[in-house]
Amino acid sequence: MKYVCSVCGYIFDEVKEGKPFSGLPEVWACPWCGAAKAAFVPEKAAAEKQEPAAPVYLDEDMEQLSPGVLSALCSNLARGCEKQYKDEESALFLQLADFFASAVPAVPDAGTEKLAELIECDLKSGYPLLRSEAAAEGDRGTLRICTWGEKVTNILNSLMLRYRAEGDAFLQNTQIWVCTVCGFIYVGSNPPELCPVCKVPAWKFEKVEGRTSA
């Protein structure tokens, strides 16, 4: 039996390794990207994941967009301007993004448990639904962001599981890196040579500074 890392595609082959996957300790992590054991799926199940989810239709009226979404929408357009080398326009969109970010109301029940729940919910229903709608429409752009986004969400899920099992012992004396292109998070003293999700080089990773050095 083979187990595939749902983040970077690393394959744990029980025959080659000479030991069962189930026998690995719970703290075992992917040797390539550091994803948790739980991020691994049996090779067959990886194909089954493609099943379309039952569609749910939602109101998409602009009035319904929250300040948090509007902030991300504007910072996305700032990025769009940056790619076109339009610096002034990019700065203006960032100004709008900052305004909406400051208008986001606090979440009353914020905590690692609640956050982990939302992340899991994206993996269980948010992405499968978006993927099936995009597949039905032949929308390749959306399918691509589903692939990247789902992998990144998987690593977030892994990190939440690890944090909740071990506390922050695994974050001591090491660094946390974020890929500035796809959002992949890597824990280690140096960033990976290539991003396991989007394949950009190490210099595209940003080190997350602690409070004291910030």
Add this chain to the structure above:
Amino acid sequence: MKQRAVRNLRLCTKDCLCLYVCPVGAADTENSIIDTEKCTGCGMCAQACPSGAISMVPEEYPPQQPKAEKVTAAAFALAESKARQETMARQIAENADSDGLYRLMTAMAKSIRLVNEDILRESGYMLPQSGNAHALLRRMAEEPPSAQFPSEAAKRLLKLIPCNEKEG
């Protein structure tokens, strides 16, 4: 199609061939950014550049790909979930007692924002020139969501960026 030269400083190896071939002196700026006022879009610099740091971008962008409503409805629902997670991660970071949790939640907030930007880009907001982006800016400028909203920024963007399709 009218185009202009842009330079990626990360790739530039300072061979400076652009200085020699530019017929109008648009590449000789102090800050290394090609002078858009002078550039005629002839493309000589991009062809001569040995490091591939100069590329030609169009003045007018083609309309973005249309999006189906069912896809954008599912995408906006996911975007709301991401926005909530980003807010939570920031809040947990602010209140964190340990350095590890602070850094982890700061990393997550950044990561979630990047993922959400991708989702929204593919939901009909790829180009700032798009009808959707213009309709949104116009609405913000005409009906500011609050008294503190920087309406001038929205108005200035409407002026600076031409719309390349019918407003959505």
